[in-house]
Structure formats: structure tokens, C-alpha cells
Amino acid sequence: MNKKIDFFNLSRQYKKNKTNIVSRINEVLENQTYIGGKVVANFEINLAKYLNAKHAISCNSGTDALLMALSVIGLKENEIVLTTPFSFIASGSEIVALKAHPVFIDIEKETHNIDPTKIKNWIDNNCEFKNNNLVHKETGYKVAGILPVDIFGQCADYEKIKAITKKYNLWIVQDSCQAIGACDKNNIMAGNHGDISCFSFYPTKNLGAFGDGGVCATNNTKLAEKLLRYRNHGRKDHYNYTERGTNSRLDGIQAAVLDEKLKCLDNFNNRRRKIAQMYNNELCDIESIKLPREINGKHIYHQYCVKLKNIDRENFMQNLKDKGVNTNIYYPKGLNQIEFLSTEENLKTNCPISDNLTESILALPIWPELENDEVLYICKQIKENLNTLNFLKEINNNILKKQA
Numbered sequence: 212m213n214k215k216i217d218f219f220n221l222s223r224q225y226k227k228n229k230t231n232i233v234s235r236i237n238e239v240l241e242n243q244t245y246i247g248g249k250v251v252a253n254f255e256i257n258l259a260k261y262l263n264a265k266h267a268i269s270c271n272s273g274t275d276a277l278l279m280a281l282s283v284i285g286l287k288e289n290e291i292v293l294t295t296p297f298s299f300i301a302s303g304s305e306i307v308a309l310k311a312h313p314v315f316i317d318i319e320k321e322t323h324n325i326d327p328t329k330i331k332n333w334i335d336n337n338c339e340f341k342n343n344n345l346v347h348k349e350t351g352y353k354v355a356g357i358l359p360v361d362i363f364g365q366c367a368d369y370e371k372i373k374a375i376t377k378k379y380n381l382w383i384v385q386d387s388c389q390a391i392g393a394c395d396k397n398n399i400m401a402g403n404h405g406d407i408s409c410f411s412f413y414p415t416k417n418l419g420a421f422g423d424g425g426v427c428a429t430n431n432t433k434l435a436e437k438l439l440r441y442r443n444h445g446r447k448d449h450y451n452y453t454e455r456g457t458n459s460r461l462d463g464i465q466a467a468v469l470d471e472k473l474k475c476l477d478n479f480n481n482r483r484r485k486i487a488q489m490y491n492n493e494l495c496d497i498e499s500i501k502l503p504r505e506i507n508g509k510h511i512y513h514q515y516c517v518k519l520k521n522i523d524r525e526n527f528m529q530n531l532k533d534k535g536v537n538t539n540i541y542y543p544k545g546l547n548q549i550e551f552l553s554t555e556e557n558l559k560t561n562c563p564i565s566d567n568l569t570e571s572i573l574a575l576p577i578w579p580e581l582e583n584d585e586v587l588y589i590c591k592q593i594k595e596n597l598n599t600l601n602f603l604k605e606i607n608n609n610i611l612k613k614q615a
Contacts, residue, residue, distance in 0.1 A: 223580035262402035266435035269461035273411025276425035296547035327371035356382035361390035482579035493590035
């Protein structure tokens, strides 16, 4: 009998934690402090402590966290930010929103994170360093910083990235929206590698709200003060507006939910890691599937993505769906392939590794409430699916040989 396994499902987690979460929500409803107040402040304190960061400034989404970070760090019109093509659109769109230019640097084959060697090569081939600024020779635009993404829950190689930023006087805005609780090989937690680091609390994230939410983490007190002002219309104190800002505040109900779920985050992440290990053990001998590798520290598997080799992805996904197993694609298109993000022709780059990955990647269910028997069922269906596809391929090859 087929099981029905969602790609992601929040109902089990809610039922397990319902009593505590509803109690926290009711406290907010009773106090009626919906914007700001002690609940939000306490969550920010607890989150900063969890991240080992000095400051956590909450906002209303991971996208806004990126926009706030780029604004506060001083990104100007026509400056260049080096970033990855393999990510959610916000990693590039918020650069464009500030009338700056994302330049997409291809990714590493194993981690799918931005490749520091390719960053260095692009700089060596296209830039010159003069008057303490890195300048793109053809356009004259200043290269201001690097925006790495800790894709799927594994930190980028910040040792190598920081060596580049130090040499050329660049900043780092770290997109850790998928990596809360991850750490690098030096045990430095995501949230501490950039001048500002950004997180998302979209409901399906490892730490998910009951709506939207985000945060900027930083160890720089001056940047923290700027972020606090920026998220509240540029206001220093009551009706004292000192600079341009926006309205991006985490509400009290979301803060209460997140503060309660933060207590469970390590358990959520450890369960994801256990599921990933089960996948690794069950699928490691299949030549036509390349499994993710944990290379740089602790991977918290926001997504568990495999790479299919010589397999029709659409048929493969449909066959699994017919057996009750739902999968997804992250990402079907690279940011370098989205027209409005390529702001100028002479800043376009080739990203063959990312381009290839978008054609072959497949995400398997990995939400922490999956039962072991469900994970084993997924693996069983994958194996049977591949056996069927290989059998059909062999029949077709035999027919073609006879026809020849």
C-alpha cells in the first residue's frame, strides 16, 4: 500500500508543540503588544545568544533583512556586489533594488556555494585595485562587497572569502537564510562570518514562524544601531527621524512563536541530520544519483538535494508522486538566467556548474517530523523507480539495435 508523503508538512510539528505555542500567543493577545515590546526584545536577546552574535535585529522577512543589510552597510548606486547564481531570488534582487549590480560567480561542484577560487579569478581578470578601491576596469564601477549564500544549510568557505575581502577592502553580507544553526569547520556559527548576516523565518525554514519574519545579526555595534533605526523609518527616538529607513518590524505574535520554537531548534536540526544520514546510507550505492556532501562544518539540511545523472527528472518525479512521494526542485533556474538581474551586458558571467545543476537537481523530503519508516519508504520507491527506468531504457536500446 502506498504511503502519502508530503514534500513538507507543518502539522505534526504544530501538534507536538501546540500547547506551549498557543500559551505564548495568548500572552501577546492578553498584553496586546503587537509591535515591539518585551516579547520581541527577549526573542532578539535569545537568538543573539544562540547565534553567538552580539546583536540580532529582527524584521519582517529574510528579503527585508538582506535589503536592510545592504542599505546600512552603504551599498551605492552602480556599485558591484559579487554573489552566487544558485540561490533564491532575494540574494540578487535586493542588490538590484538599490540600483547596484550583482555579478554572478559560479559555484563549487560539491557544496553548491559560491566558489572563492572563481571570485579571485574574476577579480584578477576584470579589476584593478587603486586608491584602496577595487574597480571593474571596463565599467569603472567599484566592487563594494561579496554576498555569499549558505545554500541548503552548509556554510560557504569564509576563510577563503575573507582573505579576498581583506585584501581588497570589501564587506561581506552573509545570506544565512537557510542555515540557522549551521557552523563552519572552525565551529563558527552562521551569523558570524559577515559584517551583517541575514536569516529568514519563512514557515518552512528550520526555524519557521507562523507567517513571515527575518533578522539581521552582527557583531558590529555601530551597524546594529543603524539597523535598528533603518527598520523603523530611520527613527533614532520618538519623532526624531535622522535618515532614510523603512517599516520592517517583526510582530509580537511571530516573535512569541519563534522564541518558543528556538528552544527546539537544535532538536529539529539534529533530526534533519539523522534523516540525511539515512538517505546517505540507503542511496550511496546508486551510481545515477549524486548525494550531497558535508564538507565545511555542520550542515543543517534545510534541503536535501541530490543530483540526477542521465535520468529524466520529470518522469522520475512523476513516478515518485504516483507512489505518494512528493519532491521539488531547488532551483529550476539560476539567478544569472533571470533577465532583470543581469543589469549590464559587460557584467554578465558564465556559470556552467550552476546552469548544469538547475537541470539535474532534485530535493527530497527532509522535514524533521518524518518517521524513519517514511524515509525508508522514500528510499525504496527511489530504488524501484530507477530499476523501472533502467529496465525501460534497456528495452528501448534493444529495439533501436534491432531497427539498426
